[in-house]
Amino acid sequence: MTEMIKYIPLNGEDKNTYLRYLTTTDLPEILELQTTVYEALEDKDRLEPLDEDEFLTILEGDPLMVGIFHQKKLIAFRAFLNPAADEEGLGRDIGLTEEDYAQIIYSEISNVHPDFRGNHLQTTMGKIIMEQLDATAYRYVLATVAPGNIPSMKDKFALGMRIYKVKEKYGKKLRYIFCKDLQKSNVSVKDQREIDMKDIDGQIKLIEAGYIGTKMEIVGNEWMVIYQK
Numbered sequence: 001m002t003e004m005i006k007y008i009p010l011n012g013e014d015k016n017t018y019l020r021y022l023t024t025t026d027l028p029e030i031l032e033l034q035t036t037v038y039e040a041l042e043d044k045d046r047l048e049p050l051d052e053d054e055f056l057t058i059l060e061g062d063p064l065m066v067g068i069f070h071q072k073k074l075i076a077f078r079a080f081l082n083p084a085a086d087e088e089g090l091g092r093d094i095g096l097t098e099e100d101y102a103q104i105i106y107s108e109i110s111n112v113h114p115d116f117r118g119n120h121l122q123t124t125m126g127k128i129i130m131e132q133l134d135a136t137a138y139r140y141v142l143a144t145v146a147p148g149n150i151p152s153m154k155d156k157f158a159l160g161m162r163i164y165k166v167k168e169k170y171g172k173k174l175r176y177i178f179c180k181d182l183q184k185s186n187v188s189v190k191d192q193r194e195i196d197m198k199d200i201d202g203q204i205k206l207i208e209a210g211y212i213g214t215k216m217e218i219v220g221n222e223w224m225v226i227y228q229k
Contacts, residue, residue: 006128008068010119019128022067022077024059027052029074030067037111046149048170050079050109057081058108066125075116078125081108082138090142093177094164100140105133107143107178110155123155130159135182144175147197150223153216163213163225166203174200176213189228197223 010017022030031052038049050058058065064080086092086101096104110122130141143161145152156178165177193211195202203213203225211227218224 005066008121008124010070010116017068017070017075019066019068019125021063022059022065024056026067026074027055027059030055030077033074033077033113034109034111036113040114043146043148045173046146046152047111048109048144048173055079064105064129066129068121068125070116076110076112076121076125078110078122078129079108080129080133080141081106088144088169090144090177090179091140093167094142094179096140103137103139105138105141107141107156107159107161110152117151122151123158126155126159130180133182139181139183141180141182143178144169145178147174147176147200148223150216157215163203163207163227165207166200191229193227194219194224195227197225203227 005021006019008017008019034049038044038047041047058079058081062082064082066078067074068076082105085098086096086104088106090106091101091104107126110125112119112121133141141159141161143156145156147166153176159180161178161180163176164179167175167177169175169177191211193206195206197216206227207213209229211229213225214228215226216223217226
């Protein structure tokens, strides 16, 4: 499945930038791009890189990894993963049971070349993958994001994902755990709270009280997270 599936308008160059599914033959470019993105990060904790074997596991499974090419060079990729028995424990973290594990899919990793940031490529890729997901096979889309990783948080909210947990993962690195229930429509909101993103303890208490994080906004110079229930 290496054919182009969608042109991506980028600075008006409709025919030079396109999206397609990735295969094992793309692995060298994938690893090269991940290195470029990681080295450009000021805060390296914001990205949990994958190794070659982890990428191969994704690429050799269901077609759940797409890439965007500009003039035939890979500039962005996004991978979803069908995990075996909720390998990273994200479902368990938010209260899902073993019966739910078969319906879990992870939004695993997204990379966009520094030269092409600001074009919403991460969210574009996510929407395309989620539109093509088999809703009868998958119900829960899960992901982790480091607090303060504003582009990634914006992306998850734009995809309809919500914060259900804040906890340490991956060697005691603080992470939001996002989830989107593909079978659940929006429910009425009875109460809403706005809290500073840096107030982790306060957010944990809201989640324990039954709130979920539904969006974010900037107030003055501070990012706030909106929690509802």
